[in-house]
Amino acid sequence: MSPVIETEEHKALRAAVSALGKRYGRDYIARTVAEGRHPAELWAEAGKLGYLGVNLPEEYGGGGGGVAELCLVLEELGAAGAPLLMLVVSPAICGTVIARFGTEEQKRAWLPGIADGTRTMAFAITEPDAGSNSHRITTTARRDGDDWLLTGRKVFISGVDIADAVLVVGRTEDARTGRLKPCLFIVPPDAEGFGRRPIDMELNAAEKQFELTLDDVRLPADALVGDEDAGLLQLFAGLNPERIMTAAFAIGMGRYALERALEYARERSVWKTPIGAHQAIAHPLAQAHIDLELARLMMQKAAHLYDAGDDIGAGEAANMAKYAAGEACVKAVDQAVHTLGGNGLTREFGLASLITASRVARIAPVSREMILNYVSHQSLGLPKSY
Ligand SMILES: Cc1cc2nc3c(=O)[nH]c(=O)nc-3n(C[C@H](O)[C@H](O)[C@H](O)COP(=O)(O)OP(=O)(O)OC[C@H]3O[C@@H](n4cnc5c(N)ncnc54)[C@H](O)[C@@H]3O)c2cc1C
Numbered sequence: 001m002s003p004v005i006e007t008e009e010h011k012a013l014r015a016a017v018s019a020l021g022k023r024y025g026r027d028y029i030a031r032t033v034a035e036g037r038h039p040a041e042l043w044a045e046a047g048k049l050g051y052l053g054v055n056l057p058e059e060y061g062g063g064g065g066g067v068a069e070l071c072l073v074l075e076e077l078g079a080a081g082a083p084l085l086m087l088v089v090s091p092a093i094c095g096t097v098i099a100r101f102g103t104e105e106q107k108r109a110w111l112p113g114i115a116d117g118t119r120t121m122a123f124a125i126t127e128p129d130a131g132s133n134s135h136r137i138t139t140t141a142r143r144d145g146d147d148w149l150l151t152g153r154k155v156f157i158s159g160v161d162i163a164d165a166v167l168v169v170g171r172t173e174d175a176r177t178g179r180l181k182p183c184l185f186i187v188p189p190d191a192e193g194f195g196r197r198p199i200d201m202e203l204n205a206a207e208k209q210f211e212l213t214l215d216d217v218r219l220p221a222d223a224l225v226g227d228e229d230a231g232l233l234q235l236f237a238g239l240n241p242e243r244i245m246t247a248a249f250a251i252g253m254g255r256y257a258l259e260r261a262l263e264y265a266r267e268r269s270v271w272k273t274p275i276g277a278h279q280a281i282a283h284p285l286a287q288a289h290i291d292l293e294l295a296r297l298m299m300q301k302a303a304h305l306y307d308a309g310d311d312i313g314a315g316e317a318a319n320m321a322k323y324a325a326g327e328a329c330v331k332a333v334d335q336a337v338h339t340l341g342g343n344g345l346t347r348e349f350g351l352a353s354l355i356t357a358s359r360v361a362r363i364a365p366v367s368r369e370m371i372l373n374y375v376s377h378q379s380l381g382l383p384k385s386y
Pocket residue numbers: 089123124125126130131132133155156157158159203209360363364365366367368369370373386
């Protein structure tokens with residue numbers, strides 16, 4: 001890749017993270033899944049090496065880089081078969097929002113731990129009755145003296161079992177208009193009134209999803225992150241990195257699957273030549289490679305715009321990168337499984353479970369259809385049906 005797109009530092013970071021990822025690899029993740037636990041050793045080592053906080057400010061223990069560096073870390077870990085989903089949440093969303101809008105105290109309390117991996121934060125926006133329509137969320141914060149009381153429900157929240165806190169998107173009532181405004185709260189999972197229930201997901205992943213109930217959870221005034229009146233802007237400051245990082249997650253998984261298929265297609269012969277010589281096998285793999293490369297370019301564009309402070313431009317690119325990467329990942333995994341024939345469905349080769357896992361990037365954090373809606377309305381100026 002030309003140095004205009006990726007600097008020498010980026011390439012060195014890629015190589016170093018890739019080496020770490022390969023040292024752990026798919027077998028390590030498979031073991032943690034079988035044992036029902038978080039990939040704590042990889043998380044801790046990546047934290048010590050500074051990879052988990054590459055995007056966070058240096059003065060709070062981070063690497064002083066941006067999302068461009070963080071998405072590269074996640075992509076390379078994924079390409080090595082050892083993705084860390086919580087990177088999408090803890091440093092990318094929560095770390096970014098706190099670094100950009102938190103008070104000095106919140107930054108000092110959270111950023112060094114998020115950066116070195118000793119503290120983890122989950123992120124909760126999705127609600128059972130709102131789903132893709134996050135304008136409809138009803139988790140509500142009301143004042144009680146200096147405190148806040150937070151009440152509502154959340155669903156599909158990743159990593160609550162290992163989180164030191166959950167950054168919860170709620171709403172406060174505008175005293176003048178009575179309308180509900182989005183705002184963000186740091187909620188400790190041991191707070192009274194905070195309940196969690198694991199969701200039985202058919203996903204072969206170390207990170208678990210939870211349904212949360214918040215029943216008049218009492219929070220101090222300083223649990224609010226940022227300005228009560230600038231909620232949406234602050235929210236999107238965190239959601240764009242989430243989309244860019246989901247693209248990285250998808251590209252990493254797609255690359256991993258493609259690599260397994262290529263190894264197999266070069267070796268496996270059932271006629272005179274290896275199956276990779278048949279164009280019916282070779283061309284879809286070549287297409288998968290092209291689609292992943294294109295998705296990566298859009299991811300790099302989105303990260304570049306975001307890191308340069310162009311939140312609006314980054315919004316469109318982050319959505320398109322997430323879309324392209326999700327589709328490229330689903331297709332690459334599907335083709336990889338097919339390339340291995342019967343072995344594509346064995347536990348030994350470990351590709352079949354990626355069929356389910358790859359769908360996550362099509363659904364979350366914003367579905368394929370909602371991105372197509374966004375591009376139809378925002379980029380192309382078409383009217384809305386809903
Ligand atoms: C593994 C996993 C981890 C997750 N982790 C988190 C997390 O940590 N924190 C968090 O807050 N959330 C998390 N989520 C939730 C995720 O963001 C949501 O699942 C996602 O936003 C979709 O919402 P929904 O599931 O309610 O689907 P729905 O909104 O019910 O949508 C269902 C289907 O209808 C389609 N649809 C809906 N509206 C329209 C429309 N207007 N036009 C066309 N099609 C439409 C959608 O595209 C989708 O295909 C996670 C989800 C998964 C699967």
